[in-house]
Amino acid sequence: MSGVVVPIEGGNRSARSSVEPLFNLVSADLEQVNRLVLEKCGSQVEMIPEVARHLIDSGGKRLRPMLTLAAARMCGYKNGENHVLLAASVEFMHTATLLHDDVVDESDMRRGKLAARMLWGNQASVLVGDFLLGQAFRMMVDAGSLAALDVLSHAATVIAEGEVLQLSTAKNLDTNEDEYLAVIRAKTAALFAAAAEVGPIIANAPRSTVSAFRSYGANLGLAFQLIDDALDYGGSSAALGKNVGDDFREGKVTLPVVLAYRRGTDGEREFWRSAITDGQNDDSRLLEAHALLKKYDALTDTVARARHYTEMARDALGPMKSSDHKDALVEVLEFCINRAA
Amino acid sequence: MSGVVVPIEGGNRSARSSVEPLFNLVSADLEQVNRLVLEKCGSQVEMIPEVARHLIDSGGKRLRPMLTLAAARMCGYKNGENHVLLAASVEFMHTATLLHDDVVDESDMRRGKLAARMLWGNQASVLVGDFLLGQAFRMMVDAGSLAALDVLSHAATVIAEGEVLQLSTAKNLDTNEDEYLAVIRAKTAALFAAAAEVGPIIANAPRSTVSAFRSYGANLGLAFQLIDDALDYGGSSAALGKNVGDDFREGKVTLPVVLAYRRGTDGEREFWRSAITDGQNDDSRLLEAHALLKKYDALTDTVARARHYTEMARDALGPMKSSDHKDALVEVLEFCINRAA
Numbered sequence: 201m202s203g204v205v206v207p208i209e210g211g212n213r214s215a216r217s218s219v220e221p222l223f224n225l226v227s228a229d230l231e232q233v234n235r236l237v238l239e240k241c242g243s244q245v246e247m248i249p250e251v252a253r254h255l256i257d258s259g260g261k262r263l264r265p266m267l268t269l270a271a272a273r274m275c276g277y278k279n280g281e282n283h284v285l286l287a288a289s290v291e292f293m294h295t296a297t298l299l300h301d302d303v304v305d306e307s308d309m310r311r312g313k314l315a316a317r318m319l320w321g322n323q324a325s326v327l328v329g330d331f332l333l334g335q336a337f338r339m340m341v342d343a344g345s346l347a348a349l350d351v352l353s354h355a356a357t358v359i360a361e362g363e364v365l366q367l368s369t370a371k372n373l374d375t376n377e378d379e380y381l382a383v384i385r386a387k388t389a390a391l392f393a394a395a396a397e398v399g400p401i402i403a404n405a406p407r408s409t410v411s412a413f414r415s416y417g418a419n420l421g422l423a424f425q426l427i428d429d430a431l432d433y434g435g436s437s438a439a440l441g442k443n444v445g446d447d448f449r450e451g452k453v454t455l456p457v458v459l460a461y462r463r464g465t466d467g468e469r470e471f472w473r474s475a476i477t478d479g480q481n482d483d484s485r486l487l488e489a490h491a492l493l494k495k496y497d498a499l500t501d502t503v504a505r506a507r508h509y510t511e512m513a514r515d516a517l518g519p520m521k522s523s524d525h526k527d528a529l530v531e532v533l534e535f536c537i538n539r540a541a
Numbered sequence: 542m543s544g545v546v547v548p549i550e551g552g553n554r555s556a557r558s559s560v561e562p563l564f565n566l567v568s569a570d571l572e573q574v575n576r577l578v579l580e581k582c583g584s585q586v587e588m589i590p591e592v593a594r595h596l597i598d599s600g601g602k603r604l605r606p607m608l609t610l611a612a613a614r615m616c617g618y619k620n621g622e623n624h625v626l627l628a629a630s631v632e633f634m635h636t637a638t639l640l641h642d643d644v645v646d647e648s649d650m651r652r653g654k655l656a657a658r659m660l661w662g663n664q665a666s667v668l669v670g671d672f673l674l675g676q677a678f679r680m681m682v683d684a685g686s687l688a689a690l691d692v693l694s695h696a697a698t699v700i701a702e703g704e705v706l707q708l709s710t711a712k713n714l715d716t717n718e719d720e721y722l723a724v725i726r727a728k729t730a731a732l733f734a735a736a737a738e739v740g741p742i743i744a745n746a747p748r749s750t751v752s753a754f755r756s757y758g759a760n761l762g763l764a765f766q767l768i769d770d771a772l773d774y775g776g777s778s779a780a781l782g783k784n785v786g787d788d789f790r791e792g793k794v795t796l797p798v799v800l801a802y803r804r805g806t807d808g809e810r811e812f813w814r815s816a817i818t819d820g821q822n823d824d825s826r827l828l829e830a831h832a833l834l835k836k837y838d839a840l841t842d843t844v845a846r847a848r849h850y851t852e853m854a855r856d857a858l859g860p861m862k863s864s865d866h867k868d869a870l871v872e873v874l875e876f877c878i879n880r881a882a
Contacts, residue, residue: 374749374860377853378756408715415719462859469860501852508849511842512718518803519810 218535219261221528226269229284233265236288240335251316251328255295258311263532264395265291267420271399271413274525282402285343289352290395292336297359297391299329304363305450348398355394362386371451371477373461373469380458384425385418392421412516419513420533426506427540429454435540436500438490445486451476455505460489460498468492503540510537559876560602562869567610570625574606577629581676592657592669596636599652604873605736606632608761612740612754615866623743626684630693631736633677638700638732640670645704646791689739696735703727712792712818714802714810721799725766726759733762753857760854761874767847768881770795776881777841779831786827792817796846801830801839809833844881851878 223230241252265287272283301307302315303322309315317325333356340349366383369375396417400410432447433456434440447454453476461472474480475489493499510533520526564571582593606628613624642648643656644663650656658666674697681690707724710716737758741751773788774797775781788795794817802813815821816830834840851874861867 374752376749376753376756376857378759378857379752408717411715411720412717415717418719459856462856464859505849508846515800515803516717516719518805 218531218538219263221524221531222266222270225525225528226266226273229269229273229287230262230266232281232284233262233269233287233291236284236339237291240288240292240339241332243331247320247324248328248331251299251320251324252295252332254313254316254319255298255310256291258313260291260294260311262291263424264294264391267392267395267417267529268399270525270529271396272403273399274520274523274529275400275403275405275409275413277399277403282343282345282348283399285339286345286348286352286398286402287395289336289339289343290391290398292332292339293352293356293359293391296329296332296336297363299325299332301363304367307450343402345398345402347401351394351397351401355390358386358390362388362390369453371453373453373457373472373476375453375458376462377455377458380453380455381422384422388425389418389421392424393418396420409520412520415516416513416529419509419516420536423506423509423513423533423536426455426502426509427536429456430499430502430506430540433490433493433499436503437541438494438499440487440490445483445489448475448486448489449481451479451481455502456493456498457489459501460492460496463496463498464492499540503537506540507537510534559872559879560604562865562872563607563611566866566869567607567614570610570614570628571603571607573622573625574603574610574628574632577625577680578632581629581633581680582673584672588661588665589669589672592640592661592665593636593673595654595657595660596639596651597632599654601632601635601652603632604765605635605732608733608736608758608870609740611866611870612737613744614740615861615864615870616741616744616746616750616754618740618744623684623686623689624740626680627686627689627693627739627743628736630677630680630684631732631739633673633680634693634697634700634732637670637673637677638704640666640673642704645708648791684743686739686743688742692735692738692742696731699727699731703729703731710794712794714794714798714813714817716794716799717803718796718799721794721796722763725763729766730759730762733765734759737761750861753859753861756857757854757870760850760857761877764847764850764854764874764877767796767843767850768877770797771840771843771847771881774831774834774840777844778882779835779840781828781831786824786830789816789827789830790822792820792822796843797834797839798830800842801833801837804837804839805833840881844878847881848878851875 237256238253241249241256243249268287268290269283272286277283298310299316302310302317303325307315308318315325316328337353340352343349362383362385366387369379369383393414394417397410397414400413429447430436432444432454434444457472457476461469464472471488471492475485513533514530517526517529578597579594582590582597584590609628609631610624613627618624639651640657643651643658644666648656649659656666657669678694681693703724703726707728710720710724734755735758738751738755741754770788771777773785773795775785798813798817802810805813812829812833816826854874855871858867858870
């Protein structure tokens with residue numbers, strides 16, 4: 201089962217190693233999560249497990265459910281399986297989002313495989329996503345914590361809001377950094393925050409601990425998304441390679457583009473408009489985009505912005521008692537940044 | 542009238558000079574603001590102008606109204622006095638907040654003078670604050686822009702919410718950085734954001750310009766407050782001197798304390814509890830606090846955090862056409878950081 205943790209594209213060797221302590225600490229719990237995830241994909245409607253497992257077996261990192269498991273254990277959660285139920289819920293919420301995202305973005309590929317919608321169609325992708333979201337809520341109910349249900353159901357709403365908000369920023373080069381942050385705060389950071397927060401909640405940790413984990417998760421989520429954005433242009437070294445330029449070709453306005461656009465000349469802004477808004481985005485244009493990102497330090501500054509958030513996340517956990525789990529969660533922050541280094 | 546712009550405590554020479562370009566550009570408009578402010582303090586109830594002018598004449602920087610004036614001019618506002626009316630509203634909202642703050646914090650001093658409440662009492666300070674807030678709204682109405690009214694009235698609510706939220710973080714060392722940011726986002730950044738945003742609004746600038754100025758103001762406001770927090774402990778050089786340690790003696794949990802507390806040992810956290818929560822805060826304890834702030838880079842990192850926000854503010858204005866006003870607004874960002882350098 202350890203095969204589900206795969207190195208992320210763009211990661212260097214030290215980056216690869218530094219999520220391992222977390223994985224090793226929660227691996228027994230994570231196996232239970234994986235078993236539960238497979239079980240809850242099941243349905244008499246055959247297409248449902250087919251579509252769901254296509255994505256679930258495709259090498260996701262399980263980072264979000266690992267946060268839930270580690271946070272619960274770190275806060276002393278011992279008796280019961282509720283951390284497993286909530287971690288599986290978090291993974292289903294994430295999977296549902298991906299299925300819906302691919303429909304919204306009209307993506308062909310996901311994690312190096314054909315997107316589910318290319319094999320089973322948009323309708324199946326939307327509806328199986330809904331099924332997984334329903335299953336996620338059922339597992340939350342099984343876990344029996346109204347406080348955790350409150351946090352995760354709130355996150356579900358915020359994520360959907362974030363996706364809708366993203367429609368308004370799509371191909372819109374007027375988007376500024378605060379507006380972009382509002383999108384990823386909702387779209388990505390909300391689930392990281394909720395995943396980390398429900399751990400201390402079911403462990404009956406004090407309010408300040410719950411809040412610290414929430415802050416850790418939210419800031420890790422922001423950094424994670426910003427690093428993803430930088431990686432999509434080859435990371436801070438701007439190395440061209442496979443999987444580079446997807447956001448560019450899809451006309452996504454991510455932070456590297458926001459920075460290069462806002463720092464550029466009028467002529468350079470004209471280039472971005474033709475590329476992002478008007479879709480003139482062939483490989484020669486991608487090269488030109490790369491040159492502009494480099495000229496304006498847009499990738500290195502995206503990584504620097506991400507580091508601001510990982511530092512906030514690290515300080516959030518500061519007062520927590522020393523433990524292997526704490527060390528592993530702090531190491532995830534380095535892992536996150538190193539991916540783009 | 543230029544006497545109202547005084548160098549801020551803790552500023553070094555380069556810091557002193559760099560708000561001047563902004564002042565010089567708006568000085569004619571600012572004189573009108575000052576005249577209007579004095580006029581609108583007037584009342585048949587004699588105590589009102591006495592209390593109000595005590596604070597208004599005490600050497601405030603007029604930074605917030607200058608943002609409104611510069612933003613309006615930069616966006617091409619030409620005919621009319623509405624920028625002056627809104628700038629004066631912004632200054633009154635700020636003044637009202639200060640009067641109320643001193644009552645809530647039981648402060649003795651404000652800008653090197655006795656606080657109004659020490660001379661006229663708490664009741665007068667609260668009520669004159671309310672009067673100024675009322676006058677602020679009347680001037681907004683006179684300016685006749687419903688969109689500007691919407692922005693400023695929303696800010697008034699958010700500021701009050703922030704002050705109430707602050708009550709819950711007062712002397713509470715469990716406050717984490719995200720929670721502290723929520724307070725200063727409301728308490729300080731909201732008015733900076735609104736002050737900057739109403740300029741382009743009355744100039745009928747496009748939505749993206751309005752949003753860019755809002756982002757500039759909000760991020761400048763965050764940085765401004767963080768630098769104030771660092772200055773209260775002597776800035777990043779942690780130089781002890783006059784006006785140092787007020788926050789410490791009042792048991793305020795500001796970012797330097799949040800960072801030092803979260804990064805410290807259990808024993809050091811005990812020190813902070815005795816100092817901040819239990820009020821053991823004589824000068825020998827202030828020295829100890831200083832040593833801990835230094836040990837954990839809490840002041841330099843507070844300044845680094847502030848710089849993150851000034852960089853966001855700078856990028857927000859990026860696409861605006863080059864102009865003296867733009868240069869001056871960007872220079873204010875450096876001024877802000879340099880104060881604590």
